[in-house]
Amino acid sequence: MISVQQALHIIDTTKIVHHIKKVKISKSLGFILAEDILAPINMPSFRQSAMDGYAIIWSDNTDYKVTEESKAGDAKHITLQPLEAVRIFTGAKVPDTADTVVMQEHVSKHADGIRIIKMPRQGANVRPVGEQVHAGDKVLTEGTRLNEAAIGFLAGLGISKIAVYNTPKVSVLVTGNELQTHGKPLKDGAIYESNSVMLKMALQRFGIKKIKIFKAKDTLKATNKAIKKALDYGDILLISGGISVGDYDFVKEALDYNHVNELFYKINQKPGKPLWFGKKDQQFVFALPGNPASALTAFYVYVLPILKKYSGFSDYHLPRLQAKLNSAFKNTTGKTLFLKGYCKDGNVGILPSQQSSMLNTFATSNVLVTIPEDVENLEAQEHVTCINLDGYGN
Ligand SMILES: Nc1nc2c(c(=O)[nH]1)N[C@H]1C(S)=C(S)[C@@H](COP(=O)(O)OP(=O)(O)OC[C@H]3O[C@@H](n4cnc5c(N)ncnc54)[C@H](O)[C@@H]3O)O[C@H]1N2
């Protein structure tokens, strides 16, 4: 059995070969950029008016004759003389010789032209060429997470396709004779199977799109076969159940049969003690304990970092935060505990129903309160580290 720290160290030091693909920017939300982006054009590419008003060559005079008009999208070259003004609109080309745009609220019109009531500084309201970025500048670096702002920025530069780190395809294999699908009254001794949809939703929330569910009964033959099929599909395989020590727990043996090499098995933690992690070539396998809260906790703490690393994230752990414990707590287990909690305004309460089989309070928790194995007593108001379950979702 290893400690949580040792298990996390293995996760952190696991090397992953990235897969890069070219995608349309409209398909890149949430992906990590796999290349540096150099601006192909100046932005703006021409001198633009930032206001609706009048373009002039700045002087001490207040009266100007309006000669022409320039609206957004017009391409014509206008040459302006001193004491002339061009009626201009936001986003339109500023005439080459003009250096200033006076906003229309600061102008009064008269028969021959305009009178400037409030003269701006010279150069006001003109966006120079390349004000935002210059052609050839490195404007986004490899490793940037693509959000709507980044995608809008790329679109403005005329870039339509980019290289991103591909996200993994994930197989989810649920094992167990007791598992019943929905639609019929529950048979005696059976339970409704819930881990596959729970894990699928967790994967989807964190940006995994290609997911396939597999099922196996509790026999060695069925487990061997199902693992083989699931490995044929996915880059990462999540198995639920059958990883403990009972006579009908065949997952460990079947992983061995399928030549998946163990990287760790069993962690001094609750929930999720019998978590297994291994590797076959470039594929990674997690055998999650079947208890629903154990499976989900192991997903947040160990699986998600591997998925995020695979997808190019450098910040791949869920964010940790410090909060004050509402009431005293005793840890008599000698294990690291991940407790379902609810945190608000820096204060955290540990929720009831902490057992590994229970999701009822997981459903309303927003953090996992982490109590290290060597901490026995915590007083009310002491600070604890919490894993923020709302962090970095898509
Ligand atoms: N003698 C020992 N027994 C157990 C130990 C141990 O150390 N010694 N560890 C316990 C711990 S801790 C856990 S956690 C479980 C893990 O067991 P498995 O991973 O083998 O999981 P199963 O036995 O298959 O299932 C456990 C539990 O979860 C339910 N389950 C399973 N799959 C699903 C699913 N897809 N959807 C919903 N619920 C599921 C299953 O019915 C069981 O109730 O082992 C302990 N035993």
Ligand code: MOO
């Ligand atoms: O380690 Mo188990 O996941 O507590 O029930």
